[in-house]
Amino acid sequence: MTANINLPDTVMEWPAKYNEIPKAVFEEPSLWRLELDNIFYGEEWHPIVHRAEVPNPGDYKAAFIGEMPIFAVHGDDGRIRVFHNACAHRGAALVTDNAGNKADFECPYHRWLFSREGALVGCPNSHEFSPSFSKEKFGLKELRAEAFNELYFVTMSDKTPDLLTYMTGAVADPLSRVLGSGHGLKLLGYQKVHYDCNWKAYVDNDGYHAPLLHLAFKLMGWQGGKGEQIVTENGHLAFDSELTIPSKIDALEDSSIVQFKGDPDSKGSIVVSTFPVTVFTKHMDMLNIRYAFPKGQRGVEVHYAYFARDDDSPELLAHRTRQSANLLGPSGLISLEDAAIFTRIDLGNRSPGNAIFQKGVTDEYKLAFNVKQNDESGNLPRWEHYRKRMGFRRAKA
Numbered sequence: 001m002t003a004n005i006n007l008p009d010t011v012m013e014w015p016a017k018y019n020e021i022p023k024a025v026f027e028e029p030s031l032w033r034l035e036l037d038n039i040f041y042g043e044e045w046h047p048i049v050h051r052a053e054v055p056n057p058g059d060y061k062a063a064f065i066g067e068m069p070i071f072a073v074h075g076d077d078g079r080i081r082v083f084h085n086a087c088a089h090r091g092a093a094l095v096t097d098n099a100g101n102k103a104d105f106e107c108p109y110h111r112w113l114f115s116r117e118g119a120l121v122g123c124p125n126s127h128e129f130s131p132s133f134s135k136e137k138f139g140l141k142e143l144r145a146e147a148f149n150e151l152y153f154v155t156m157s158d159k160t161p162d163l164l165t166y167m168t169g170a171v172a173d174p175l176s177r178v179l180g181s182g183h184g185l186k187l188l189g190y191q192k193v194h195y196d197c198n199w200k201a202y203v204d205n206d207g208y209h210a211p212l213l214h215l216a217f218k219l220m221g222w223q224g225g226k227g228e229q230i231v232t233e234n235g236h237l238a239f240d241s242e243l244t245i246p247s248k249i250d251a252l253e254d255s256s257i258v259q260f261k262g263d264p265d266s267k268g269s270i271v272v273s274t275f276p277v278t279v280f281t282k283h284m285d286m287l288n289i290r291y292a293f294p295k296g297q298r299g300v301e302v303h304y305a306y307f308a309r310d311d312d313s314p315e316l317l318a319h320r321t322r323q324s325a326n327l328l329g330p331s332g333l334i335s336l337e338d339a340a341i342f343t344r345i346d347l348g349n350r351s352p353g354n355a356i357f358q359k360g361v362t363d364e365y366k367l368a369f370n371v372k373q374n375d376e377s378g379n380l381p382r383w384e385h386y387r388k389r390m391g392f393r394r395a396k397a
């Protein structure tokens with residue numbers, strides 16, 4: 001694991017205080033290789049696709065786990081399977097676009113043809129293949145997958161506990177509410193953005209900064225500890241926050257964009273962040289999954305997927321569509337400042353020392369799980385989970 005990579009002592013030996021994170025952990029290039037092995041290809045579940053993104057037979061969506069390309073396909077039998085995006089012959093990637101619909105999947109190199117269920121159904125000149133060849137042995141390689149409320153997660157490890165155990169009940173409930181509380185979802189569309197920072201800086205967004213960095217959050221009353229923050233030992237977070245939306249916001253020409261039509265299953269805002277790198281949000285009536293794909297040590301590509309419920313009235317559908325990208329995403333009212341701050345974090349982290357958490361820290365030498373809605377200390381159990389996964393020693397107090 002860590003043995004054959006020379007890492008700086010500042011990373012190998014973490015500070016004794018739980019609220020201090022070595023800045024080198026964002027900047028050290030050799031960490032990415034370890035993160036792939038110990039986290040992305042390890043005992044974690046990664047959300048890849050919601051059924052609403054591939055609603056019809058033949059619909060597919062490409063994604064990555066770490067650097068490994070994968071794709072999900074809706075089969076003719078109704079099942080959604082996730083495969084390695086690699087031809088079973090010599091390994092060329094089968095899918096090179098983000099999403100689409102295909103009758104079958106043909107590899108252009110030697111024209112091997114795979115069905116929507118991953119079976120090899122055609123291969124030119126097969127009478128001249130090796131004696132042990134059979135089509136049955138050369139289907140696409142399927143990943144271990146489990147679904148939660150029609151959202152499909154995959155894992156690279158056989159040892160990962162089942163999905164519900166992994167999420168813990170505390171996170172499953174708010175996540176279910178973001179995902180429509182048992183109603184079907186309908187995909188509204190995507191926005192894609194590249195953030196110029198290490199992936200851990202992107203997910204380290206906390207409950208403290210929201211109304212301080214984001215003016216729109218302040219205007220919507222996201223503060224004051226109204227609501228709760230749930231944190232788990234394996235690095236997941238969930239915020240269930242009350243919002244107080246004024247009927248008129250002077251900074252907006254049309255305040256109806258932030259109107260809360262009031263899906264009854266939230267107090268205003270739900271944010272769920274599952275380890276290592278996915279964020280789910282329901283701000284007012286906007287339903288969003290933020291799939292994130294780190295691009296090595298520096299840079300993370302984020303695909304914002306926006307949803308409505310499939311039983312929405314035409315009026316609510318129009319409202320959700322309008323609210324979606326206007327509220328959250330690269331130019332969203334409550335998130336547009338994030339890109340600038342991620343770049344600043346990345347710049348500042350090149351200086352030596354530790355990043356130090358304060359808000360909500362009551363004992364620097366203990367990990368606390370009873371955190372308030374607007375505490376930044378809710379991120380510390382996630383950092384501890386990261387430290388353990390990576391095998392770094394904590395210094396003695």
Ligand code: FES
Pocket residue numbers: 087088089090091092107108109110111112
């Ligand atoms: S690598 Fe795909 S057909 Fe040969």
Ligand SMILES: [Fe+2]
Pocket residue numbers: 205209210213214335338
């Ligand atoms: Fe933010």
